[in-house]
Amino acid sequence: MKRNTIIRSGMAAISVAAIMLAGAAPGYADPIDLEGETVTLVHNVAPGGATAISAQVLADAWSKTMADHPTMVVQSVSGGALTKGIDYVMDARPDGKTLGYLAWQGTTRILDPEVLQIPFQDFGVIGGIGGSNFLFHLRTDVGGGIENRDDLVNLDSVTVGVYSPRMTQGMQTAAALDLLGVDWKFVSGMLGDGPLYAAMQRGEIDAYPATTSQYISELGDGPIASGETMAIWQMGPLEADGSMKLDPALEGVPTLGEYIEKATGKPPEGPLWDLIMYHAQSSAPVNWIIVAPPGTPQDHLDMLRTSFDEATASPDYLEAATKVYGSPPNIVHWQEMTKIISDVQNTSEDIKDTMRQLVERIEQ
Structure with a gap:
């Protein structure tokens, strides 16, 4: 289902438990067979910046820990105030061949009308990465x-x-x-x-x-x-x-x-x-949220989470990522990332009002 056709009601009341259960569907006894396949890691900004470089660093490490060791490539899908790349992953088939490395800006997307807000809890949440300052x-x-x-x-x-x-x-x-x-x-x-x-x-x-x-x-x-x-x-x-x-x-x-x-x-x-x-x-602890498309089979999602944790803990990844960021990356595991999503959805109205006033002036 396309993101802009989903009616999203009561998002602020979604519990952490509900978020953790979302984004995966039963039906597969084992992870999807990725032997000989190519997995595309999609980011949502222009090529050449910190997002593209850090996505490639993750892809290089993750392909070594992911089941069947598929080839991993990085693709930029930019535009739409970062939403094009998010929509691309949201609408992708849950066949294991598309993953998201998304600058999510969840703390400001809560300003959208409720029916237009991006349901990050519907993704198969894998984790998050915070770079440097x-x-x-x-x-x-x-x-x-x-x-x-x-x-x-x-x-x-x-x-x-x-x-x-x-x-x-x-x-x-x-x-x-x-x-x-x-x-x-x-x-x-x-x-x-x-x-x-x-x-x-x-x-x-x-x-x-x-x-x-x-x-x-x-x-x-x-x-x-x-x-x-x-x-x-x-x-x-x-x-x-x-x-x-x-x-x-x-x-x-x-x-x-x-x-x-x-x-x-x-x-x-x-x-x-x-x-x-x-x-x-x-927002600052997580620059990029790592996700699988909605409907990704639970067994495959479990494999992705485990292999992501292994990849981001590897010495090769930490050395390469530290060179990119200037300091060791902040790795957020899926349980903590789902809690951050829930906390953001329950942001106070005072903070939202201050943000709305600033955004209105910035857009002038």
């Missing part, structure tokens, strides 16, 4: 020019590029600029690090939230080293003590909270800060 990356010739990151607060306005108006790191950036008193304009539709950096080079945007992967591979020794651009702050998931994670690859770059406190002279607070921390808690 994002950094707010700014041209140094913006306005009258900046000499250090503290000069950001003196700018009249900043034009920021994002994947979509609901990109979580973009929403955090908009909220942070509001807290700093800096006017902003957003330009969306650039699905990945590559398109965002190209737009910056063309002068179409002044800044964007960049992945640490791009910092390591391109920005750190390139435009940042030459002084053309500057890393202003970093943002990521929360530590056990509630503080935002500092990525060791971004040495010397303050967290978003540290930057705001230094700039304003007091710790950030209020609805905008609550929104920033909500995304840090519920």
Whole structure:
């Protein structure tokens, strides 16, 4: 059944137990025979960025642990504010030959009308992967020019590029600029690090939230080293003590909270800060959700979950993924991922209202 023909009612009331039971159908005594087959791992952003690279790293490791050791290839299905790739996997046959490596943005998709929301709980949930932090990356010739990151607060306005108006790191950036008193304009539709950096080079945007992967591979020794651009702050998931994670690859770059406190002279607070921390808690730990199409046989789904866990624990995967992200990846197993899906579906109305107000301004 097509996603846009499904009537989705009462999603916020779905229990963790119901989610864990969803996404798989009985009927197969054994996993699907994949000997000699090709399994396509679909991601939903443009080729060439952190998503594409990290998907390939997973595919290389997963093909070694998956039953029958099929060939695994990575395919980009981008567009539609990331929904085309999600729909592609949602509508795929549950024959074992299509899997999803999806930038899910579940914390903002809850703003859709209920009948249009993506039923992530209907997928065969396999797990999730959180990469490294994002950094707010700014041209140094913006306005009258900046000499250090503290000069950001003196700018009249900043034009920021994002994947979509609901990109979580973009929403955090908009909220942070509001807290700093800096006017902003957003330009969306650039699905990945590559398109965002190209737009910056063309002068179409002044800044964007960049992945640490791009910092390591391109920005750190390139435009940042030459002084053309500057890393202003970093943002990521929360530590056990509630503080935002500092990525060791971004040495010397303050967290978003540290930057705001230094700039304003007091710790950030209020609805905008609550929104920033909500995304840090519920979205940042998982950049990509790993799924099988709805209706995937339970025995095959069990194999996929086990082989995913084995692949992401392997030394080869961890070494390669750490090179991509700049720090070890955050691996989320299927039980925890289903709980995250449920928690997101029960987000408070106050947080939703703050998000709606920001999205409306970003879309202007």
